[in-house]
Amino acid sequence: MTNPSLLILPGDGIGPEVMAEVRKIIDWFGTKRGLAFDVSEDLVGGVAYDAHGTPLHDDTMARAHAADAVLLGAVGGPKYDALDFSVKPERGLLRLRKEMDLFSNLRPAQCFDALADFSSLKKDVVAGLDIMIVRELTSGVYFGEPRGIFEEGNERVGINTQRYTESEIARVAKSAFELAMRRGKKLCSMEKANVMESGILWREVVTEIGREYPEVELSHMYADAGAMQLTRWPKQFDVIVTDNLFGDLLSDLAAMLTGSLGMLPSASLGAPMANGRPKALYEPVHGSAPDIAGQGKANPIACILSFAMALRYSFDHGQEAARLEAAIERVLADGVRTADLMGPDDGTPVSTSEMGDAILAALDASL
Numbered sequence: 311m312t313n314p315s316l317l318i319l320p321g322d323g324i325g326p327e328v329m330a331e332v333r334k335i336i337d338w339f340g341t342k343r344g345l346a347f348d349v350s351e352d353l354v355g356g357v358a359y360d361a362h363g364t365p366l367h368d369d370t371m372a373r374a375h376a377a378d379a380v381l382l383g384a385v386g387g388p389k390y391d392a393l394d395f396s397v398k399p400e401r402g403l404l405r406l407r408k409e410m411d412l413f414s415n416l417r418p419a420q421c422f423d424a425l426a427d428f429s430s431l432k433k434d435v436v437a438g439l440d441i442m443i444v445r446e447l448t449s450g451v452y453f454g455e456p457r458g459i460f461e462e463g464n465e466r467v468g469i470n471t472q473r474y475t476e477s478e479i480a481r482v483a484k485s486a487f488e489l490a491m492r493r494g495k496k497l498c499s500m501e502k503a504n505v506m507e508s509g510i511l512w513r514e515v516v517t518e519i520g521r522e523y524p525e526v527e528l529s530h531m532y533a534d535a536g537a538m539q540l541t542r543w544p545k546q547f548d549v550i551v552t553d554n555l556f557g558d559l560l561s562d563l564a565a566m567l568t569g570s571l572g573m574l575p576s577a578s579l580g581a582p583m584a585n586g587r588p589k590a591l592y593e594p595v596h597g598s599a600p601d602i603a604g605q606g607k608a609n610p611i612a613c614i615l616s617f618a619m620a621l622r623y624s625f626d627h628g629q630e631a632a633r634l635e636a637a638i639e640r641v642l643a644d645g646v647r648t649a650d651l652m653g654p655d656d657g658t659p660v661s662t663s664e665m666g667d668a669i670l671a672a673l674d675a676s677l
Contacts, residue, residue: 313346314587314625317377319354319370322399323598324608324662325383331610331666332381332617335634338670342677343630345621350377354406355385355399355598365402374406378583379590379624381617382406384598403593407447410589412578413478414485415445415557416619417595419544419564419574424642428569428651435543436567442493443550443564444486445557447578449478450508452554472508474553479515485579486551487523494548498529500536500556512553533560540564561595571596572609572650575616577623590624592616606661609648611638614669637672641665 316336320329333349340346352370359365365385374380385399395401406412421429421439429436454471461467483499490497499516501509513530520528531539533556539546540560544567552560565574574596580589594612602608615638621631642651646668649659660668 313348314378315348318351319382321383321385322356323600323603328610328613329383354402382593387600411580413448414579415447416577417443417561443561446482450554483516483519490549496548500533500552577619640672
């Protein structure tokens with residue numbers, strides 16, 4: 311049997327730095343745990359535009375379709391701000407999501423015990439936090455038509471269309487219910503059914519799908535109320551499912567409950583391929599952070615945790631994913647910190663590569 315394939319797209323800014331630490335972790339699993347991967351690498355985002363005049367070359371798109379999973383670093387930077395919208399670095403990421411039909415975006419918000427004091431919220435509010443936001447990723451207002459900037463009378467008008475079909479809602483709802491079955495059997499669906507027809511349809515379809523999962527406790531909440539509740543008492547939630555726009559906002563809000571975007575991974579999953587694995591793209595929630603790129607200051611944990619999600623959701627190695635997550639928790643408990651996880655009086659932070667080395671040492675200690 312051939313090894314499963316991983317396509318790595320480091321991207322821009324700090325992407326190559328954090329991905330270098332992931333490569334070390336991948337090599338460790340191959341050497342120490344017998345989990346070998348066929349790893350290849352390509353360009354996406356600004357570096358792809360520099361090389362090819364497009365943020366995602368057609369050949370790279372074909373390689374993404376053929377891979378068992380894609381692992382991405384980050385895209386974008388001020389160097390590309392003046393580019394036409396159609397070729398901005400972020401369009402490469404959106405093309406990957408759209409053409410791979412990655413409709414279910416999983417964004418965990420987990421607060422490691424060692425970082426509970428680092429959140430802007432009180433420790434008792436976030437300690438032990440472990441929630442999952444499932445965001446619909448390939449439809450909604452970011453993709454609906456008509457869209458654009460048009461002349462209307464003597465002024466311009468910007469138009470974006472919120473559009474969802476029953477089948478688009480149903481498939482992401484099923485994804486969320488299946489995830490809830492594997493966790494705490496509790497699902498909250500968030501929309502704006504009070505003011506949006508798409509929200510009414512969303513609530514109706516999620517309720518219908520819920521009848522197929524009688525073991526899951528289903529609740530509904532308006533998305534603005536959900537944002538308030540996430541900051542008031544986030545531990546009331548287990549799995550949250552929501553649309554593309556609200557998911558974008560709520561997942562970033564939930565991210566900061568844990569103290570740093572540098573800690574949060576994500577998975578974007580699609581329909582199963584012929585080998586049974588889902589189409590999959592894994593990436594950290596953080597951006598390209600061009601202000602610290604090349605300085606060895608970036609926190610690689612979010613990208614490393616994204617690989618842990620790949621182990622769990624693409625390769626069915628949940629125990630090995632848990633091993634990696636436990637190693638990270640041990641490192642943090644020992645006080646090892648990159649700059650984003652430290653206050654002004656907390657001592658000297660470790661570098662990106664030193665954090666990766668510390669996680670490798672903790673993995674060695676787990677054997």
